[in-house]
Amino acid sequence: MSEPTGKYSITMPRDIAEAAKARSGPSGLSAYVAAAVARQIERDNLNELITVAEAAHGPVTDDEIQSLRDELVRARREQTEPGATAA
Template identity: 50%
Template sequence: MSDGGTKKFSVTIPEELAATVQARIGKGSFSAYVSEALARQIERDNLRELVSAAESQHGPVERSAVEAKRALLRDDAHEHVSGNSSAA
């Protein structure tokens, strides 16, 4: 994620959110937690841009097709976790 350099920023966040983060990380690095959250948000933004570009080129994806793929992924994940295999 980083090439070693850092830059200091001053940000303002709601007190309740800061307290929740602090309770979760304890004496851990608040900055590291925020950096990881920002990296995840950038990944989401990039994915949204990719989906938008694909939809503009190929048209929108049908919701039923998305749900069918999710079901397949959930099934596959369940098989790996439980140790089951569909191949006999």
């Protein structure tokens, strides 16, 4: 069963509303906007977690980020290319 819904009135720039309406497809504008808001809430929550983690452990460096990106690329390659090994 789906979550209970409520009806709300929002105001947004017309060009954004029209673009969203054009892209919303069969699920409709309300579902499109709800998905966009849900993604923003996820981002806000992640930013809060990052702030807490950086306060406790210091900021993540660019080198650490690049290292993790490289690791992710290797892992994806190993999943899609049987027999592929990390370089």
